[in-house]
Amino acid sequence: MEITYRDLITVLHGMGFGTLFMLAFSGAIGVIYTTAVVGPGSQTSRWNARMFRFYLISMAVLAWLTVLSGAYIIYPWYRAVAPAGTTDLSGFPRQLLLSSPHTAGWHELGMEWKEHIAWFTPITMTMVAYVFLKYGPQLALHRHMRNAVLGFTAVAFFATAVSGGVGAFLNKVAPVRGGADIILLRVQ
Amino acid sequence: MDDRPLTNGPGGAAILAAGIGALALGVFAFAGDAVHWIGRAFSIWPPSGALSGVTTAAIAVWLGSWYWLARRWRGRTVALAWVNSAAFVMLLTGLLLTFPPFMDFLQGK
Numbered sequence: 560m561e562i563t564y565r566d567l568i569t570v571l572h573g574m575g576f577g578t579l580f581m582l583a584f585s586g587a588i589g590v591i592y593t594t595a596v597v598g599p600g601s602q603t604s605r606w607n608a609r610m611f612r613f614y615l616i617s618m619a620v621l622a623w624l625t626v627l628s629g630a631y632i633i634y635p636w637y638r639a640v641a642p643a644g645t646t647d648l649s650g651f652p653r654q655l656l657l658s659s660p661h662t663a664g665w666h667e668l669g670m671e672w673k674e675h676i677a678w679f680t681p682i683t684m685t686m687v688a689y690v691f692l693k694y695g696p697q698l699a700l701h702r703h704m705r706n707a708v709l710g711f712t713a714v715a716f717f718a719t720a721v722s723g724g725v726g727a728f729l730n731k732v733a734p735v736r737g738g739a740d741i742i743l744l745r746v747q
Numbered sequence: 748m749d750d751r752p753l754t755n756g757p758g759g760a761a762i763l764a765a766g767i768g769a770l771a772l773g774v775f776a777f778a779g780d781a782v783h784w785i786g787r788a789f790s791i792w793p794p795s796g797a798l799s800g801v802t803t804a805a806i807a808v809w810l811g812s813w814y815w816l817a818r819r820w821r822g823r824t825v826a827l828a829w830v831n832s833a834a835f836v837m838l839l840t841g842l843l844l845t846f847p848p849f850m851d852f853l854q855g856k
Contacts, residue, residue: 626802634794638795671780672845675798675801676845676846678772678805679769679772682765682772682809683769689761690758693757693758697752697753700752701758703755704759707830714839714842
């Protein structure tokens with residue numbers, strides 16, 4: 560069982576950071592809502608608040624790791640330009656997609672939306688984590704702030720769903736491949 | 748954590764700054780797409796093209812506005828309903844400006 564280096568990094572970006580982040584969303588909504596319901600002064604809320612802070616900070620870190628690895632490691636591989644005369648464009652996903660009117664939309668709509676919309680997530684989740692760190696159970700006293708945090712979290716979910724979904728399809732149509740082969744397992 | 752009730756100023760600053768950062772991202776992405784020389788200027792790290800400058804500039808605007816608002820609203824109570832409305836309008840406008848068909852529509856393509 561082998562995988563190329565670029566495949567491995569792409570998996571880490573999408574399935575490692577991105578999917579883990581997506582899985583954490585329902586927990587984040589629950590964390591924010593629970594904290595707001597329990598409110599300040601509860602004996603159990605201090606321990607929960609500590610764990611919730613760790614949870615939301617982890618989400619923000621995952622969001623940053625996802626966009627940074629995407630923009631600065633994988634995207635340059637995706638948009639690499641093939642030398643003149645190259646007929647096999649499999650190592651140049653952007654050009655491969657644009658070479659056919661049947662697949663050009665995956666770049667012109669899919670990638671061009673994904674590359675930007677993904678960045679809304681770390682910005683909004685950093686704000687959410689900060690507000691939670693700053694206010695914790697006191698969010699129960701600030702209804703408007705709680706609503707804003709939940710609203711921004713919902714938008715971050717949408718942005719992540721779009722970028723993650725498009726990324727998964729792009730990796731089917733024009734996968735980012737190449738680099739050294741990495742042997743995961745030797746099967747006799 | 749301090750149990751004294753906190754004013755909403757620092758939270759409002761973070762929320763509004765996130766909205767400003769989102770709008771900046773949308774505006775820069777649109778400008779980079781619509782105007783060739785702006786797109787080239789945003790290419791501060793060629794392997795990633797204009798995306799590198801668009802996102803770096805948006806993050807700078809976001810963090811800069813957050814710092815400025817946080818200093819201004821420290822210890823203050825602000826009208827959070829209005830702050831939220833402004834932040835959400837900016838967030839949704841930023842989202843719309845990154846949507847390629849809407850970018851093309853604005854450019855008359």
